[in-house]
Amino acid sequence: MQCRRRWSAVAGILFLGSVATLVKARDPVTDANAMQAAHGADAVALRISMLDDLNKMSVTARDRYVNEMLGGSALNGPWAQLLKQTDNPDAQLNSAILIASAKALSADGAFENIMLPSTNAAVRYWGARGLEGILADLIKVGTAAKNRALEALNKAIAKENSGVVKQQIIRALGAAGDVEALQTAADALAMQLQNPSPDHETIDAAGTALSQLDALLKKGATVDKAKVAKSAAWIAAFSAQQLRAVAGRGADNTSPDAAPEVPEAYTQSIYSTVSSAIAVLNDLAGKGAFPTVHAPVGDVREYSNELQFAVDGIAGSATAAGTLQKLIPGVPVPPAIRQ
Numbered sequence: 001m002q003c004r005r006r007w008s009a010v011a012g013i014l015f016l017g018s019v020a021t022l023v024k025a026r027d028p029v030t031d032a033n034a035m036q037a038a039h040g041a042d043a044v045a046l047r048i049s050m051l052d053d054l055n056k057m058s059v060t061a062r063d064r065y066v067n068e069m070l071g072g073s074a075l076n077g078p079w080a081q082l083l084k085q086t087d088n089p090d091a092q093l094n095s096a097i098l099i100a101s102a103k104a105l106s107a108d109g110a111f112e113n114i115m116l117p118s119t120n121a122a123v124r125y126w127g128a129r130g131l132e133g134i135l136a137d138l139i140k141v142g143t144a145a146k147n148r149a150l151e152a153l154n155k156a157i158a159k160e161n162s163g164v165v166k167q168q169i170i171r172a173l174g175a176a177g178d179v180e181a182l183q184t185a186a187d188a189l190a191m192q193l194q195n196p197s198p199d200h201e202t203i204d205a206a207g208t209a210l211s212q213l214d215a216l217l218k219k220g221a222t223v224d225k226a227k228v229a230k231s232a233a234w235i236a237a238f239s240a241q242q243l244r245a246v247a248g249r250g251a252d253n254t255s256p257d258a259a260p261e262v263p264e265a266y267t268q269s270i271y272s273t274v275s276s277a278i279a280v281l282n283d284l285a286g287k288g289a290f291p292t293v294h295a296p297v298g299d300v301r302e303y304s305n306e307l308q309f310a311v312d313g314i315a316g317s318a319t320a321a322g323t324l325q326k327l328i329p330g331v332p333v334p335p336a337i338r339q
Helices: 017-025 028-037 040-055 059-070 078-084 089-102 105-115 121-141 143-159 163-176 179-193 200-218 225-247 264-285 300-315 323-327
Strands: none
Touching (some): 028 040, 028 059, 040 059, 040 089, 059 078, 059 105, 078 089, 078 105, 089 105, 105 121, 163 179, 163 200, 179 200, 200 264, 225 300, 264 300
């Protein structure tokens, strides 16, 4: 936030009593140098000590001090450099955890421009988690601050390759309660589910995005029905196709007669995500327009075939349109996944 980053170097010591003593006792440059040299348990101990002190500050004092750590809007402070450097991964990660855990509004630029674009997945995770922690306050600050955060999160999820980070990005977007941002993220995840063998964390992230859309729709959110329906239908279709593809490979990936080894968590993720997609579609088309699917039971091959048949009937397939296209015109039939 541009308006919050132009603090003077001495602003943090102008408070009376314990806060003044606290800020004087900690120096961003000295602490940054210590963190740069720290490894393992030493880096963790320094991070815990600093966070303990930051949490004793007033909200305003903490925000100003974190701003000083990061170097304001220029992001050229000593702790911004720690987040950017890669020579000491322990220092980089503990710096990311510290900045995110401080929940300071003045860190929004670091989350958006340093941490989310980082080459380190753990730093990206804490960047998304940091934004989640301050999004409610960013919304109060104004539309511009909120939109910068949502844009950064959606830009990140479009190219993210870690399922765990995708899940955290969706949680952050959910904290904003913004239908358009969640729908954009759902679209990005749908495209990723079309690729071969997505991990179950990515499938879970798609399901979480749909669950959050479902909650907002049930509260009366206004949406572009065709756009949201496409996101939900394509996620359901690609998820069902992925399960069928995995179940059909066999234990050794060569013998079609071999019993498939599909992790239970993967099958459950598929089922949960498809269920969330159908809930969204029923919100859009009218309660009960589309039948629910049953939970995984029995042979996974048989279940994957049943699930695929049910989803094709709703979303459509290469051979025929589904019920969805009749109820909400303009929703394209999903293509096949990439093998």
